[in-house]
Amino acid sequence: MSEFVNVAVDAMGGDNAPGEVVKGAIEAIQESNKIKVFLVGQKHVIEGELAKYGLSGNDSSTGQSGNGQERQVEIVDASQVIETAEPPVAAIRSKKDSSIVKGMKLVKEGTCDAFVSAGSTGAVLVGGQVLVGRIKGVERPPLAPVIPTANGCALLIDCGANVDARASHLVQFAKMGSIYMEHVMGVKNPKVGIVNIGAEEEKGNALVKETFPLLKECSDIHFIGSVEARDIPAGAADVVVCEAFVGNVILKMYEGVGGILIEKVKAGMMTTLRSKIGALLVKPALKKTLKAFDLEQYGGAPLLGLNGLVVKTHGSSKSVEVKNSILQCIAFQEQKINDKIKEQITRKEEV
Amino acid sequence: MSEFVNVAVDAMGGDNAPGEVVKGAIEAIQESNKIKVFLVGQKHVIEGELAKYGLSGNDSSTGQSGNGQERQVEIVDASQVIETAEPPVAAIRSKKDSSIVKGMKLVKEGTCDAFVSAGSTGAVLVGGQVLVGRIKGVERPPLAPVIPTANGCALLIDCGANVDARASHLVQFAKMGSIYMEHVMGVKNPKVGIVNIGAEEEKGNALVKETFPLLKECSDIHFIGSVEARDIPAGAADVVVCEAFVGNVILKMYEGVGGILIEKVKAGMMTTLRSKIGALLVKPALKKTLKAFDLEQYGGAPLLGLNGLVVKTHGSSKSVEVKNSILQCIAFQEQKINDKIKEQITRKEEV
Numbered sequence: 001m002s003e004f005v006n007v008a009v010d011a012m013g014g015d016n017a018p019g020e021v022v023k024g025a026i027e028a029i030q031e032s033n034k035i036k037v038f039l040v041g042q043k044h045v046i047e048g049e050l051a052k053y054g055l056s057g058n059d060s061s062t063g064q065s066g067n068g069q070e071r072q073v074e075i076v077d078a079s080q081v082i083e084t085a086e087p088p089v090a091a092i093r094s095k096k097d098s099s100i101v102k103g104m105k106l107v108k109e110g111t112c113d114a115f116v117s118a119g120s121t122g123a124v125l126v127g128g129q130v131l132v133g134r135i136k137g138v139e140r141p142p143l144a145p146v147i148p149t150a151n152g153c154a155l156l157i158d159c160g161a162n163v164d165a166r167a168s169h170l171v172q173f174a175k176m177g178s179i180y181m182e183h184v185m186g187v188k189n190p191k192v193g194i195v196n197i198g199a200e201e202e203k204g205n206a207l208v209k210e211t212f213p214l215l216k217e218c219s220d221i222h223f224i225g226s227v228e229a230r231d232i233p234a235g236a237a238d239v240v241v242c243e244a245f246v247g248n249v250i251l252k253m254y255e256g257v258g259g260i261l262i263e264k265v266k267a268g269m270m271t272t273l274r275s276k277i278g279a280l281l282v283k284p285a286l287k288k289t290l291k292a293f294d295l296e297q298y299g300g301a302p303l304l305g306l307n308g309l310v311v312k313t314h315g316s317s318k319s320v321e322v323k324n325s326i327l328q329c330i331a332f333q334e335q336k337i338n339d340k341i342k343e344q345i346t347r348k349e350e351v
Numbered sequence: 352m353s354e355f356v357n358v359a360v361d362a363m364g365g366d367n368a369p370g371e372v373v374k375g376a377i378e379a380i381q382e383s384n385k386i387k388v389f390l391v392g393q394k395h396v397i398e399g400e401l402a403k404y405g406l407s408g409n410d411s412s413t414g415q416s417g418n419g420q421e422r423q424v425e426i427v428d429a430s431q432v433i434e435t436a437e438p439p440v441a442a443i444r445s446k447k448d449s450s451i452v453k454g455m456k457l458v459k460e461g462t463c464d465a466f467v468s469a470g471s472t473g474a475v476l477v478g479g480q481v482l483v484g485r486i487k488g489v490e491r492p493p494l495a496p497v498i499p500t501a502n503g504c505a506l507l508i509d510c511g512a513n514v515d516a517r518a519s520h521l522v523q524f525a526k527m528g529s530i531y532m533e534h535v536m537g538v539k540n541p542k543v544g545i546v547n548i549g550a551e552e553e554k555g556n557a558l559v560k561e562t563f564p565l566l567k568e569c570s571d572i573h574f575i576g577s578v579e580a581r582d583i584p585a586g587a588a589d590v591v592v593c594e595a596f597v598g599n600v601i602l603k604m605y606e607g608v609g610g611i612l613i614e615k616v617k618a619g620m621m622t623t624l625r626s627k628i629g630a631l632l633v634k635p636a637l638k639k640t641l642k643a644f645d646l647e648q649y650g651g652a653p654l655l656g657l658n659g660l661v662v663k664t665h666g667s668s669k670s671v672e673v674k675n676s677i678l679q680c681i682a683f684q685e686q687k688i689n690d691k692i693k694e695q696i697t698r699k700e701e702v
Binding site for chain 1: 511514515548555579582583584596597599601603604606607609610612613614616619623626628632633634635636638639640641644
C-alpha cells in the first residue's frame with residue numbers, strides 16, 4: 001500500500017485549466033503531506049505550469065531534486081482533451097488518450113485512489129460508470145454536491161447522474177449519502193429527508209410515494225420524512241434525497257435565485273447617495289457572511305458508489321476549489337467510505 | 352349580462368381572514384368600479400368587518416344606503432370553514448356549506464365570474480375541478496403562479512395541481528400559460544420554455560424528451576426550447592412549463608433561498624459597528640429593490656382551464672395581495688381568456 005493517498009487530477013478540465021488546476025494541486029500538497037497528485041494532461045503544458053512553482057513533475061525516485069514536494073507530484077501524459085460540448089459517450093469511447101479517460105484508468109487499475117476533474121460533467125459521469133465501474137450491488141452511482149444551508153451544509157443526492165430513477169435507487173442514495181455526510185463531512189447521525197411537495201406522508205408523486213415507506217424501514221439511516229424545497233436552504237435535512245432531475249433543479253435554483261438576489265442587493269445599494277455611502281460601510285462584513293452561502297466554496301461533488309472515488313468540481317473552479325476537492329479525498333480514503341458502502345449495500349441485499 | 356365583473360371572495364380563507372380579506376375586497380372596489388365582490392362566509396363575522404368601512408353588505412337594490420359602494424359588495428352566508436390541514440376531497444364532499452364550496456358554486460351557476468381564495472390549496476384545486484369543472488378539451492387545469500424575475504415576471508405552470516403529468520398536459524399548459532401572459536399580464540408574444548437539466552434538445556427525463564418535439568410543433572406559441580432552472584430567475588422565459596412536482600420545487604426554492612439570503616444579508620450588516628451604521632443608510636433603498644423580488648407582490652395564482660376563473664392567493668396574504676387577486680379578474684374577463692383557451696384547445700383537437 002502506498003504511503004500516500006494518490007489522486008489523479010484532470011489538468012486539462014474546466015474553464016481555468018491548466019493554470020488554476022495545477023495551482024490547486026500544488027496548494028493541496030503544500031497543505032498536506034498525505035497526498036500525491038498525478039497531473040493528467042499534455043506533458044509540456046503541465047511542465048510549464050509546474051515550473052512556476054520550481055517543480056519538474058519527474059518522479060523523485062529517479063530524479064535528483066532537492067525539493068521535497070517533488071515526491072508528491074507526477075505527470076501522466078495524455079494528448080487529448082474532451083471538450084464540455086462533446087457528446088459524453090462518444091467522447092469517452094473515441095478519446096482513449098484524453099485526460100479524463102487516462103485519469104479514470106489510473107483509478108480503475110489501482111494506481112490512484114481518486115480522480116478529480118473540473119471538465120465535462122457528462123464525460124465524468126459516463127467515464128465513472130464505464131471505466132471505473134460500480135461497486136457490486138450499487139445500482140446507480142449518484143452525483144452528490146454539498147450545498148450551503150443556514151447553519152452549515154447538506155448533501156444533495158442525486159444531482160445529475162440518473163434521470164428517471166426508481167425507488168430502489170433512491171434508497172441506495174440515502175444510505176450512501178448518509179455514510180458520506182457522517183464520515184467525510186463529520187455530521188453525526190445525519191438527518192435524511194426526501195424532497196416532497198408537502199410534509200405529509202400521503203403527498204408526492206408516484207416515485208416519492210413508493211420510496212417513502214422503503215426509507216422508513218431502513219434501520220441504518222436517520223430518516224426524518226419529507227422535506228419541502230422551501231426548507232432545504234434552512235437546513236431541514238443533512239442528506240437531501242431526490243431523483244436527478246429534481247436535484248438539478250434545486251442546485252440550479254440555488255445559483256439562479258442567489259445570483260439575482262445579490263445583484264438586486266448591489267443595485268439597491270447604488271440607488272441613492274445615502275445608500276452608496278452605506279454600501280461602503282457594509283461591504284466587508286457582508287462579503288464575509290455571503291461567502292458562507294457560496295456554492296463554490298464547498299469544492300467537489302463526489303460520484304458515489306464506484307470502485308474508487310471520482311470527484312466532479314465546478315467547471316469554473318479556481319485553485320481553492322481544486323485544492324479542497326483533492327483534500328476531501330483524504331477523509332474518503334482514511335474513513336474507508338467504499339468499504340462502508342459495500343457493507344451496507346450488501347447487508348441490505350441479504351435481508 | 353351583469354354590469355360588473357362579479358368576484359366571489361372566500362372571506363374565511365387564509366391566515367389573516369377575515370380581516371385582511373375583507374379589507375382587500377373593499378380596497379378592490381375602491382380602486383375599480385368594474386368589480387362587485389361577493390363575500391362568502393359567516394354572515395355575522397363579515398358584517399362586523401364591513402361595519403369598519405361603513406358598509407352593510409346588504410344588496411343596494413333593496414336597501415336605502417346612500418353609500419355608492421354598497422352596490423359593489425354583497426354577503427353570501429356560509430356557515431362552515433375548511434381548514435388547511437383537512438384532506439381536500441373529504442372536505443369538499445362533506446362541507447357543503449363552507450365558503451369554498453359555496454364560492455365555487457357561485458361560479459359554476461354563473462352568478463360570479465371568478466372565485467378568489469387564500470384558503471386550503473388542496474381544497475381549492477379539488478373544488479375547482481369537481482365543482483367549477485374543466486373547459487371541454489382541457490385535460491388537467493394547471494395552477495400557475497406569477498414569479499418575479501430580474502426584469503419583470505414569469506408564469507410558472509404547473510405548480511401543484513397535477514403530479515405525474517403527461518406530455519399532452521404540458522402542451523396544454525404551454526398554450527394556456529401563453530394566452531394568460533399575453534392577455535392578462537400584457538407580455539407580447541411571450542417566450543415559452545420547458546424546464547430542463549441542460550439546454551440541448553436531447554437532454555432531459557422521459558417526460559421532457561417526449562414533450563419537447565410536441566412543443567416545437569405548436570404554431571400558436573413562441574417556443575424557445577429548454578430553460579435551465581438557473582436561468583429562470585434571470586427571466587429566460589415568460590412562460591415556464593414543467594410538471595407540478597418540479598414547479599413546486601422551483602416555487603419553494605424561490606422562497607427558501609430568498610429567505611435565507613435576506614437573513615444572511617441582515618446578519619452580515621449587524622456584525623460590526625461600521626456595518627451597522629452602513630445598514631441604516633442602505634436600508635430604505637434596499638427595501639425598495641428587494642420588494643420587486645418578493646413572491647407575494649404578485650397576488651394570486653390562477654387555476655386555468657376551468658369554466659370560470661379560480662384564483663388561489665398565498666395563505667399569508669395581506670389585503671394588498673387579496674386586492675390584486677380580485678383586480679386581475681377584470682383583465683381575465685375583459686380579455687375573454689376562457690374563450691381564447693377554448694378556441695386554441697379545440698383547434699388543436701381538430702387537427
